[in-house]
Structures are given as structure tokens and as C-alpha cells.
Amino acid sequence: MTFPIKEQSIWNVRDSSKLDDFISCNRYYFYAHILGWRPDQPAHDLHFGSSWHKAREHQLVNGYEDVQGAYMAFLTEYRKEFDPDTDELYRPKDPTAVLGALMKFAEERERDLIDNEVLYTEIGGTVPVDDNRVLYYLMDSVLRRKEDDKIFSWDHKTTHEKYINGRQWEDNFFLGIQNGTYTHCLYCIFPIEEVIGIEFCGTGFTYLSRNSKNRSAGYHCSLKRVPAFKTPEQMNVWLWNVNQYLDQIDRETDRLSFCKEDDQVLMAFPLNPGSCTKYRGCQFHDFCMSWENPLRRCYEPPLGFRVEFWDPSAKEVKNKMDLEWRT
Numbered sequence: 117m118t119f120p121i122k123e124q125s126i127w128n129v130r131d132s133s134k135l136d137d138f139i140s141c142n143r144y145y146f147y148a149h150i151l152g153w154r155p156d157q158p159a160h161d162l163h164f165g166s167s168w169h170k171a172r173e174h175q176l177v178n179g180y181e182d183v184q185g186a187y188m189a190f191l192t193e194y195r196k197e198f199d200p201d202t203d204e205l206y207r208p209k210d211p212t213a214v215l216g217a218l219m220k221f222a223e224e225r226e227r228d229l230i231d232n233e234v235l236y237t238e239i240g241g242t243v244p245v246d247d248n249r250v251l252y253y254l255m256d257s258v259l260r261r262k263e264d265d266k267i268f269s270w271d272h273k274t275t276h277e278k279y280i281n282g283r284q285w286e287d288n289f290f291l292g293i294q295n296g297t298y299t300h301c302l303y304c305i306f307p308i309e310e311v312i313g314i315e316f317c318g319t320g321f322t323y324l325s326r327n328s329k330n331r332s333a334g335y336h337c338s339l340k341r342v343p344a345f346k347t348p349e350q351m352n353v354w355l356w357n358v359n360q361y362l363d364q365i366d367r368e369t370d371r372l373s374f375c376k377e378d379d380q381v382l383m384a385f386p387l388n389p390g391s392c393t394k395y396r397g398c399q400f401h402d403f404c405m406s407w408e409n410p411l412r413r414c415y416e417p418p419l420g421f422r423v424e425f426w427d428p429s430a431k432e433v434k435n436k437m438d439l440e441w442r443t
Contacts, residue, residue, distance in 0.1 A: 131254075133428075141388040142385040144391065148400075151423070158197055180229065183222055187214065208322050237257050239255045245362070253301055257269055276322060277321055286340075289314075292344075299313045313344065318342065
């Protein structure tokens with residue numbers, strides 16, 4: 117195929133987050149993963165989440181009582197992108213809030229490592245979804261429940277406290293691509309009858325500038341776990357859907373190869389207007405408003421953007437596992 121823009125090998129490296137972007141809006145996928153455009157500013161939520169994962173991994177491996185060690189694991193990663201002068205800008209998702217949250221885990225979840233055995237942390241690689249295609253994945257943990265030897269995973273999530281107790285935050289996990297991907301990974305490692313699935317472990321942060329009726333001023337956090345376990349029959353639905361989405365991405369990529377700059381509109385990767393206001397608004401909204409055919413403008417990123425392709429295959433992991441179908 118001959119494309120109107122430079123073809124990239126990274127187009128064929130796909131994971132749950134890329135599928136989520138495509139499902140949300142095909143045109144968003146085009147800008148973010150075909151052109152590789154990213155806002156030219158720090159991605160705080162993403163880096164904060166990655167740093168939080170380092171802290172939680174430290175607790176799982178070394179014990180919840182080592183709060184200081186977990187905090188330093190967070191801080192070492194977090195300070196690679198954000199120096200102390202920025203902490204106030206990103207409150208309540210800042211190092212002070214993390215220290216309080218780690219202490220809360222030690223106080224309220226002390227039975228985690230008594231009732232469960234940690235088998236792996238930070239596992240990544242590929243998992244097959246048909247005879248020729250794979251998804252890349254990165255799982256936070258794999259554990260064995262001691263009471264019945266069942267296998268599951270805790271996936272760590274961070275958000276604002278006002279969201280963590282809402283039904284929308286909780287309902288988002290069960291049918292999500294990521295949940296199915298991680299459950300599928302467990303099916304490829306262990307016998308299906310031993311696997312119960314994924315539990316999403318949310319930490320919601322908030323900061324009160326003044327006392328409220330129930331709480332003092334300062335940092336607070338809430339911990340919430342959402343069991344999003346799927347049956348093998350439900351996993352069949354996930355697998356069929358994933359392959360349909362991959363087929364659609366391939367079809368839109370093929371359609372792109374027939375597009376030209378002088379076309380009146382870009383007849384590939386169509387817009388989904390229902391997603392324009394999600395997650396504080398889409399960063400590509402103004403482009404969709406102004407450009408009928410973005411191929412005329414795609415040779416360099418606009419002011420305020422840079423080219424940086426999301427590459428899940430480049431992520432360093434502690435346990436590399438390229439999985440195969442379990443027979």
C-alpha cells in the first residue's frame with residue numbers, strides 16, 4: 117500500500133489503550149496513533165500514575181509497613197518529570213498526597229499480604245488474540261488467594277476522590293478492553309478454572325483548603341476496590357469484540373492508503389462527535405472543527421504539539437512474558 121503520509125511500523129503495535137482510543141473516536145486515533153501527535157506539555161496524570169505503580173509495587177514486594185521505601189520509589193520516578201516547584205500546581209495528586217495514601221494502605225489493608233501470595237509484579241509482553249495478531253500488555257501484579265488458590269490481579273488506578281465513589285468510575289471497568297486483556301493473559305498463564313480475574317484498586321485523592329463538617333483541612337484519600345471478574349463465556353465476547361476492532365483499524369488504515377491531499381474530505385478514520393467533550397475535552401477538537409481534510413496539514417505538528425508515538429513494546433518490565441494460547 118502507498119500512503120499519503122510516511123508509514124510507521126508502530127502502527128502495528130497495539131494495546132488496550134490504543135483500542136480504547138479507536139473505540140472512542142476513529143479520528144482521535146488517526147491524530148494520536150497514525151500521526152503520533154501529542155500535546156507539547158507534561159502528561160501529569162500519566163506520569164503520576166506510573167510513579168504510583170512503582171510505590172504500590174514496592175509495597176507488594178517489600179511489605180506495606182515500608183511506607184518510606186514505597187514513597188521513595190514513587191518520588192524517584194516522579195521527579196524525573198516534575199520538580200518540587202510544580203507540586204502545588206498538581207495538588208491533590210502530588211508527593212504529599214501519595215505519602216498519606218501509602219500510610220493508609222499500611223493501616224487499612226494490612227491483611228493484603230497475609231491473605232494473598234504475590235506471584236509476579238510488573239509483567240509485560242504480548243498475548244495472542246488470533247492466529248496472526250497480538251496485543252501488548254503491562255500488568256501490575258499477579259497474586260494467588262491463599263484460601264482457595266485462585267489466581268487474580270490487582271490493577272492500580274488513581275483519580276480524584278470525587279470520582280472514585282461514583283457509579284460511572286466503577287462501571288467503566290467490567291466491560292473495558294483492559295480488563296479482558298489482563299484476564300486473557302491470566303488464562304494463557306494458568307488453567308482457566310484457577311483464574312478469577314482482575315480487581316481494580318482505586319485511590320482517590322483530594323485536598324480541602326478549609327475544614328468541612330466531617331473532615332479537617334488538608335490532604336485526604338479514599339481506597340476502593342472493584343472486582344471486575346469475567347466468566348469464560350463473557351471472555352468470548354471480549355475476544356470477538358477485540359478482533360472486530362482490530363479488523364476495523366486495518367480497514368481504516370487501508371482506506372487511508374487511497375486518500376489524497378486534494379480530496380474534499382478525509383475518507384478514513386471518521387469522527388465520533390459524541391466523544392468530543394470526554395476527559396476535559398479532546399485536544400484535537402479545534403482541528404476537527406477547522407480541517408475538512410487534515411492530510412493537507414499533517415507534515416508537521418501544529419504549534420503546541422509534538423510527534424511522539426505511544427510504543428507499548430518499548431516499556432521496560434521486570435517480568436517479560438510473550439504469551440501463547442494455553443492448550
